[in-house]
Amino acid sequence: MRAQLVTIHDVARAAGVSPATVSRVFNGGKVTPARALSVQEAAAALGFAPNRVARSLRKQRSSVIALIIPDIENPFFTSLARGVEDAAQRTSLSVVLCNSDEDTDKERRYLEVALGEQMAGVIVAAASQDETDLGPLTDRRVPVVAVDRRPRDAEVDAVLVDNHHGGEVATRHLLQAGYHRIACITGPEGASTSEERLAGHRAALRAAQGGAAAADDTYVRHADFRVDGGRAAMRELLALPEPPDAVFVANNLMTIGVLDALREADRTPPGVGVLSFGDVPWASLVRPSLTAVELPSYELGRTAADLLLQRMDGGVSPVQTVVLRTKLQVRESTAGPARS
Amino acid sequence: MRAQLVTIHDVARAAGVSPATVSRVFNGGKVTPARALSVQEAAAALGFAPNRVARSLRKQRSSVIALIIPDIENPFFTSLARGVEDAAQRTSLSVVLCNSDEDTDKERRYLEVALGEQMAGVIVAAASQDETDLGPLTDRRVPVVAVDRRPRDAEVDAVLVDNHHGGEVATRHLLQAGYHRIACITGPEGASTSEERLAGHRAALRAAQGGAAAADDTYVRHADFRVDGGRAAMRELLALPEPPDAVFVANNLMTIGVLDALREADRTPPGVGVLSFGDVPWASLVRPSLTAVELPSYELGRTAADLLLQRMDGGVSPVQTVVLRTKLQVRESTAGPARS
DNA sequence: CCTCGTGGTGAAAAGGATTTCACACCGGTA
DNA sequence: TACCGGTGTGAAATCCTTTTCACCACGAGG
CATH class of the missing domain: 3.40.50.2300 (Response regulator)
Structure with a gap:
């Protein structure tokens, strides 16, 4: 029934330390074990959950990555989304999915949101090759990976199909x-x-x-x-x-x-x-x-996410393009036309 | 090529006004037309895009709503998602989709994100009837609508199928x-x-x-x-x-x-x-x-979103449950078993 | 002429976490 | 004893926007 939100200050006061120390406890800073424990206890007792907005504002980067796809009703893209999710799962990042509906306007709005929300990265299957403008993102050094389709003249990593x-x-x-x-x-x-x-x-x-x-x-x-x-x-x-x-x-x-x-x-x-x-x-x-x-829809997503994570770690500098091979899945038992 | 971010202060300086006025221009406050115009020009010239994180922090509420579904690969839920999107489209809210994968842990994480990101509202098709805990959300007065499945003892609006x-x-x-x-x-x-x-x-x-x-x-x-x-x-x-x-x-x-x-x-x-x-x-x-x-998967989504918007406007106070009827779609031309 | 009200404006606080910086403290070495 | 390096800590600045509050100026009414 607690309606007011618990801040890092409340925890600090309860644990008898400064807010800075509480922050350090939650972010792996150096804190004496005894103090760390009492902070954790206080946090648990108060039901403290960090305010991700404040954190994002200060860090200039949120812990969410956006996946923008053009058709959420196409199983190819939902499978791809699963790949992205599974890869992100192993990190602390959350994936949010945006459906551009093959509409460059909607897509642009979502790109603006990604930028404005200071998302940690963006994976995009572009609605258009020409109109999709990743410039604002790349200018602000937001890691971007194109998947399935590469927007023309965009200097971004890409994961494509052969x-x-x-x-x-x-x-x-x-x-x-x-x-x-x-x-x-x-x-x-x-x-x-x-x-x-x-x-x-x-x-x-x-x-x-x-x-x-x-x-x-x-x-x-x-x-x-x-x-x-x-x-x-x-x-x-x-x-x-x-x-x-x-x-x-x-x-x-x-x-x-x-x-x-x-x-x-x-x-x-x-x-x-x-x-x-x-x-x-x-x-x-x-x-x-x-x-x-x-x-390889799932792998497309997985690979794109891996690439994005690499890029976020500041790893590789040159732009990478990964091309995945298709595979012929023969399922006909009675192949071939009726012989005339 | 602009890499640094443009703030409301930059715009204010360029337009010769105070940051407060710039804010008012973008939020429909009272500003003399002439001033408003010069602010808009300055903003356009500088390529100003408001920092949504800072805005959310201050307003204690972001402008995205979360839609949490249990299986993104089930067309029923993707269609529902389309309904939600189309309804949200008409407002300034963006929808982000979270796939809980019928996994209550994943779901709980997404609910935490929704809370921590101070999302404006949440629509959820619960992964579990018993384990899904909407308490933290409702305690903090975040509008929540359950769709398709109603979590047990949750005091939230719901849109269900008959x-x-x-x-x-x-x-x-x-x-x-x-x-x-x-x-x-x-x-x-x-x-x-x-x-x-x-x-x-x-x-x-x-x-x-x-x-x-x-x-x-x-x-x-x-x-x-x-x-x-x-x-x-x-x-x-x-x-x-x-x-x-x-x-x-x-x-x-x-x-x-x-x-x-x-x-x-x-x-x-x-x-x-x-x-x-x-x-x-x-x-x-x-x-x-x-x-x-x-x-009525699409309508389920549409209705849920409408309900959420109502609730966000602080409209209705009593909890609502909407039940939509199914429809039998007969498609067999040769119905019936082989007569014996 | 004075007062009251009103609409527009800017300074400054608030929102909650991270991070820098300075400092206190401790043990060890010259 | 004096000095040094390192470690853990707290105060305060910072991130950017919204919003309150005080204030000014102007017009109308007494």
Whole structure:
């Protein structure tokens, strides 16, 4: 029922020492054991909990790190968040999650909050490559790590996925399974993730055609990384005079839309090949016949957090970029198109 | 490239006024228009951003609210989070998300952070009914709203789902579809959500049997609200001498496990009836033949946030509990068991 | 002409912890 | 005995903003 807050002064008075000593007890300063004990007892008796705001103000740094992600409803990012959390868990830092919703305005507001709250560090999966401005943070020497997507011209550490390689492996797998007309539904133009995955796809096609690099975009569609976008793009592809017999989809949510469009048209895998970049959430359980490029989402988060912690310790000075490899998770038992 | 932080004093000096006036300009105090303008110009020129930590210290209250959820990877909670965010969006408050991971220790730490950071309010879906202690918060008059689950003996506003009604409707639907041996896989014993849903299920069964209330627990299983738990429970049920011909599953993730176990056993809906409490994420798209009790997850979040805002404005004094109704989302075209 | 009220302003205190600085004390060495 | 190094301690400054309070100036009313 104690409603007033207990300060370090109250504890000091109760223990018969100065506030400075109380502070030292809680921060590992040198204090005689006997005194330290009596301080701890007094603190416990009074139910003292340090005021983190005052502490942050004085230290010019709080003990919270921000993780800013563009879509909290995408399991890829929640898994990434788990990685960050688990890594931070081992320190005294707390992680707070901010959902920018792919909206650069919301993102900017959260970046302002991070700055204004003097957060100890920021991990950000940028909503935009061009508009996301990390300048204010880096100017004030707040440690920042970009994850999954690197904002253009930002001098920050980054943890990325090998999108090109993943795209290449994916399309190669479809080719090897016997598909011929392989489409690609990728993300928004201008997003590094979209472009790199598409580039990998094209590279695999080129290699298969033996160098006759006819850049043919008939089967290429740009969508928005969301369910609806994937569905619309797939419908378009199906409406072509000669529809593709397989499709490489550049993210998990769009794949859901694609599967939906295929069901509508009564064409389901493996009659038509579907390869998703990123695990389709839970589909692996409900419908196990889907091959996907597995993304190290958890490790992405873990690594980003580790990098941030390093940076906060003032360790490395040069900017680091870590690239994690994708892995092809083959799940089809009956791979390949219907032989004609 | 400015690395030093600009304070209210710098702005004051630049504008030729006192720091107090600058503060008033930013907080809607009375200032002559001309002065206000010059302050704003000076602030813009210097790139002044208020130090939120100092502000919080002085005001004894920050401008962020915490949302503590037990499982960030469960779409139910991410959707709820969206609701909270959208409601907070319209104010100047920011939402930070904390994932307690169904772990009361982690949760306690986050509650301490919320208190120590002097957050303006807390919305919590408690990890435990008994161990979650909101006392420290309420003692300090921090507005708290419980959502989805109400911690026992906590004097706080709450926004809940009508679990009993939902469970009843669900089981009644299965009965009406012609199933006879209806099992129930619910959550952990002691959790209000588990118990209430089970109670609803039993009520429906009792009503069907015309009052001959033989409380038979052969077909009742308690699991842990997770995929694996659902799978294990379903396997157990399938191994019974006389397996059930339908099952009411008390949450979305367990349903995924259940579907998995059914696939293993080569028994799929609608041969065996499956009714999920809570939408199975994306399954509605991939596999549309699944009826579920639809939970108002988004509205839960929205309402909780609205309640919190009310409480912060010092509006209502008596503790409020809002109960939202579930809705049966029928999606089966070919409902009912195979007629024998 | 004097008084009262009011609206705008600045000086200064307050908010709670950390950290610097100076000092007191103790044991040991020259 | 005098001096020195080291260690633990407390007083006070500091972090930046909000808010109280006193004050001034100005306009209106008696």
